[in-house]
Amino acid sequence: MNIVVCVKQVPDTGSERTLKAADSTLDRESSDALINELDEYAIEEGLRLAEAHGGEVTILSMGPPKASESIRKALSMGADKAVHLVDDGLAGSDALATSEAIAAVLGRIGFDLVILGSESTDARMGVLAALLAERLGVPQLSFASKVETDGQTIKIHRQADYGYDKVEASLPAVLSVVEKINEPRYPSFKGIMAAKKKPVETLSLADAGVDPARVGLAASASEVVSFAKRPPRQAGTIVKDEGDGGGKAAEFLAAQKFI
Amino acid sequence: MAEILVLAEHSGETVKKVTCELLTLARRFGEPAVVWTGPGAEAGRDRLAEFGAAKVYVAAGEEFDDYVVAPKAELLAALVAAGSPAAVLVASTPEGREVAARLAVKTGSGLITDAVGIGDGLVAEQSIFGGAIVVKSRVTAGTPIIAVRPNATTPEPSPGAAEIVAAGTDVSDAAKGARVTERVVQEGGERPELTEASIVVSGGRGVGNAENFALIEKLADALGAAVGASRAATDAGWYPHQFQVGQTGKMVSPQLYLAVGISGAIQHRAGMQTSKTIMVINKDAEAPIFELADFGVVGDLFSVVPQLIDEIQQRSGS
Numbered sequence: 001m002n003i004v005v006c007v008k009q010v011p012d013t014g015s016e017r018t019l020k021a022a023d024s025t026l027d028r029e030s031s032d033a034l035i036n037e038l039d040e041y042a043i044e045e046g047l048r049l050a051e052a053h054g055g056e057v058t059i060l061s062m063g064p065p066k067a068s069e070s071i072r073k074a075l076s077m078g079a080d081k082a083v084h085l086v087d088d089g090l091a092g093s094d095a096l097a098t099s100e101a102i103a104a105v106l107g108r109i110g111f112d113l114v115i116l117g118s119e120s121t122d123a124r125m126g127v128l129a130a131l132l133a134e135r136l137g138v139p140q141l142s143f144a145s146k147v148e149t150d151g152q153t154i155k156i157h158r159q160a161d162y163g164y165d166k167v168e169a170s171l172p173a174v175l176s177v178v179e180k181i182n183e184p185r186y187p188s189f190k191g192i193m194a195a196k197k198k199p200v201e202t203l204s205l206a207d208a209g210v211d212p213a214r215v216g217l218a219a220s221a222s223e224v225v226s227f228a229k230r231p232p233r234q235a236g237t238i239v240k241d242e243g244d245g246g247g248k249a250a251e252f253l254a255a256q257k258f259i
Numbered sequence: 260m261a262e263i264l265v266l267a268e269h270s271g272e273t274v275k276k277v278t279c280e281l282l283t284l285a286r287r288f289g290e291p292a293v294v295w296t297g298p299g300a301e302a303g304r305d306r307l308a309e310f311g312a313a314k315v316y317v318a319a320g321e322e323f324d325d326y327v328v329a330p331k332a333e334l335l336a337a338l339v340a341a342g343s344p345a346a347v348l349v350a351s352t353p354e355g356r357e358v359a360a361r362l363a364v365k366t367g368s369g370l371i372t373d374a375v376g377i378g379d380g381l382v383a384e385q386s387i388f389g390g391a392i393v394v395k396s397r398v399t400a401g402t403p404i405i406a407v408r409p410n411a412t413t414p415e416p417s418p419g420a421a422e423i424v425a426a427g428t429d430v431s432d433a434a435k436g437a438r439v440t441e442r443v444v445q446e447g448g449e450r451p452e453l454t455e456a457s458i459v460v461s462g463g464r465g466v467g468n469a470e471n472f473a474l475i476e477k478l479a480d481a482l483g484a485a486v487g488a489s490r491a492a493t494d495a496g497w498y499p500h501q502f503q504v505g506q507t508g509k510m511v512s513p514q515l516y517l518a519v520g521i522s523g524a525i526q527h528r529a530g531m532q533t534s535k536t537i538m539v540i541n542k543d544a545e546a547p548i549f550e551l552a553d554f555g556v557v558g559d560l561f562s563v564v565p566q567l568i569d570e571i572q573q574r575s576g577s
């Protein structure tokens with residue numbers, strides 16, 4: 001099976017993130033970058049499926065040159081090779097533009113199964129799987145908490161508020177996974193060494209056959225009008241429990257008309 | 260006046276609160292027209308009328324719910340092409356965002372997700388990076404498609420005709436790629452849905468084990484609240500994963516959020532920071548969650564929570 005896992009490099013959620021004043025895009029210089037945590041579950045699922053059914057796992061990432069660090073990490077977990085779409089013309093792409101570019105690359109490299117994280121921790125849109133399925137005209141199997149395939153058809157549990165839906169489709173398809181699906185492996189020392197020699201193909205927009213007019217900040221179908229730091233919350237009342245903490249909490253709730 | 264399409268979220272014939280919120284917003288920008296897929300529209304109609312729906316486009320076929328997301332996007336695209344609405348509003352739930360995304364591709368439109376408000380000129384307000392930054396943005400191409408966070412708007416009634424109009428009956432083969440073979444309902448119970456609840460009581464690692472979550476549930480039930488959990492608690496298997504609040508869990512913005520035995524890691528705050536009122540119970544006075552607290556009790560949850568439950572029950576006379 002030819003499996004492609006989409007991996008995004010994101011700013012560390014533990015560090016403070018800001019937007020650049022000039023163009024309201026994410027200030028990627030000011031915070032540490034790492035693999036979108038949810039994509040590690042996508043990589044793990046890809047590796048497990050390849051182990052069970054044979055085939056190759058290709059990492060696909062669109063992002064600045066620095067994203068190569070995240071690509072290496074994905075390779076050190078065990079993926080076979082990688083494609084890195086990197087071009088200054090991509091800067092500022094919104095989800096729609098990102099999906100246009102990634103769909104173009106997927107069309108070029110081919111796939112039986114594309115696996116994504118359920119969302120990126122920076123943009124938090126959780127829409128790329130749907131966008132890719134729409135653009136590629138293949139079934140959308142998103143928010144999977146369980147996956148089974150025989151190489152022809154694929155069955156998943158699609159997570160929902162009320163529990164889950166059992167969903168079935170035939171391959172090729174786009175899959176996104178939630179963190180409950182597995183426990184991502186840590187790269188072994190051997191894996192880290194081996195990753196250094198694995199092939200990473202870099203593609204420019206021209207290489208990928210993407211029309212530069214359809215991606216990047218200028219092609220964005222929405223614009224930021226303004227942004228501002230949220231005013232800090234007013235300091236609240238903190239009491240120490242002296243055997244009456246529950247009572248005081250109830251008084252507060254009553255004063256606020258919650259009870 | 261141009262139409263504003265509102266994709267209804269409903270379970271069977273019960274209209275979800277977020278749909279009333281979307282109608283309340285839609286009324287400000289045009290004539291609200293609800294889009295309803297699957298059965299139940301006749302029964303749900305009164306509620307839609309109460310919140311100002313002028314029309315209800317109904318695609319009643321069961322098929323609309325038998326395939327993942329694509330049929331709804333296809334239906335909306337047909338309605339957009341036919342009626343040139345001024346905007347399309349959907350709930351910013353995982354599925355709502357996916358419908359919106361596919362619709363954006365089909366109609367060549369811009370998409371804004373997770374809006375917490377919409378102002379003049381359909382400028383959407385978003386609260387990003389865990390509530391640290393407020394961004395205002397607008398769609399610049401096609402029909403603005405805006406996914407609005409549940410619970411961010413107060414629903415206000417205002418009567419509408421809610422005239423039922425039959426819309427698209429067929430689902431194309433292209434939209435039948437991913438077939439739903441079974442719906443498995445796990446969480447039953449009487450509690451409100453986490454993202455819709457006006458009160459959420461969440462427990463964290465401080466709760467200690469799965470059995471003790473009964474205490475969190477008891478407090479939630481006393482308040483008519485939904486139960487949430489930190490990732491420490493869901494990862495440990497003390498509470499089901501779908502109740503996780505935070506960066507990689509649900510985003511909630513209730514009127515009241517009660518954090519019990521939760522330290523307030525940035526990833527947890529990301530999911531609850533926009534709550535209107537926040538109450539904290541934690542034995543460590545240094546826990547960062549206290550920075551967000553409107554009211555905080557420094558104390559052991561195993562003595563504070565039972566007392567709180569007693570007080571609530573006494574005051575409500577039960």
Ligand SMILES: Cc1cc2nc3c(=O)[nH]c(=O)nc-3n(C[C@H](O)[C@H](O)[C@H](O)COP(=O)(O)OP(=O)(O)OC[C@H]3O[C@@H](n4cnc5c(N)ncnc54)[C@H](O)[C@@H]3O)c2cc1C
Pocket residue numbers: 013037121462463464465466488489490491492503504505506507508509519520521522523524525526527530540541542543546558559560561
């Ligand atoms: C990429 C990423 C995504 C993440 N996503 C999420 C997410 O979506 N949601 C989330 O919640 N976390 C998320 N996390 C994890 C987050 O960083 C924290 O680890 C987690 O929120 C901690 O949960 P906690 O507050 O319950 O546990 P702890 O940090 O261990 O805090 C437990 C608290 O309970 C208090 N306590 C203990 N015993 C008692 C008692 N008897 N009475 C009163 N108080 C007591 C302690 O003082 C302490 O403050 C994410 C992490 C990463 C890296």
Ligand SMILES: Nc1ncnc2c1ncn2[C@@H]1O[C@H](COP(=O)(O)O)[C@@H](O)[C@H]1O
Pocket residue numbers: 006007008009036038039042060061062063095098115116117118119120121123124125126127128129
């Ligand atoms: N620039 C990118 N390169 C590769 N994969 C991406 C990129 N952006 C998003 N993805 C994938 O899409 C998923 C959902 O992202 P999003 O829709 O942005 O929340 C992520 O978990 C990744 O798997």
